[in-house]
Amino acid sequence: MEQNILKNAALKSTKKRQVLLLLLQKQARPMTAEELHALAEPILPMNVSTVYRTLNTLTEKKILIRSVRQDGKAYYSLAKKDHSHRLVCDLCGKVIPVDTCPLSELEETLQQKTGFRITGHSLEFTGLCPECSKKDTDEK
Amino acid sequence: MEQNILKNAALKSTKKRQVLLLLLQKQARPMTAEELHALAEPILPMNVSTVYRTLNTLTEKKILIRSVRQDGKAYYSLAKKDHSHRLVCDLCGKVIPVDTCPLSELEETLQQKTGFRITGHSLEFTGLCPECSKKDTDEK
């Protein structure tokens, strides 16, 4: 699996890259370099710069998607064929993917109105997931 | 004008805060701390940490809105009553405000489907503005 992903991108298939890819698959949520390093360490010790370099390389090869959030950190996730948006809980950080994307139509309209050649967009909702929402209410 | 904004927020009305607020009004586009410092310097020299502290204070007081972009930098703009989104040109950085926001309806739907209590969202389109789009085409 991971070997193929790497080979297809003309990258050497190293154990460290495989571990990082595996972690991103298993966790199935966007993670920071720091988180990935912490998770990888017990499995296979590696330097932080290796993590950063790997994430950059994989992002350039379009294997990963990098998204910088309001906390100023870069979050990485496997690039899936279908692009999607997500709900991020302010309290527990839980992420719920949103399947609908109502923006294609809007993009069309905007291109025509503004002459802007739109190549992409980022959209993220914030709020409280059901559990945290409950907790929040209980505390009051 | 600026004095009132500051007084209303129970903040001391200093010349430096006024200059920063004025710059944000005049430029009418989101700016980084670095940009603001460079613009303020010739008018009224001030330390970078003053700029950062001022921006943080004004953001806490809801006078400014902070938005961290994909470049990892925080952009500040005056908080207007109406929330809006924008088009950002990848080449020249030009910003075009988008008046429509099609997300309220979607938020409703999502709240019901997921149980998430949505409190906000961030949306930004990227692409090329008409001028840069032309330049880009010409070069090919």
Place this chain on the structure above:
DNA sequence: TTACATGCAAATACTTTGCATATAA
């Protein structure tokens, strides 16, 4: 007068880079 604002330098957080060594192909 006094609480808050500012300058300055040092510290922090996240990320990148140069160079020597190690390893997949």
Place this chain on the structure above:
DNA sequence: TTATATGCAAAGTATTTGCATGTAA
């Protein structure tokens, strides 16, 4: 063998903080 990957330490960039001094109210 050879181009690429990695470790390590140092550097870079955006931002914050502690402390002494300055100033609006």
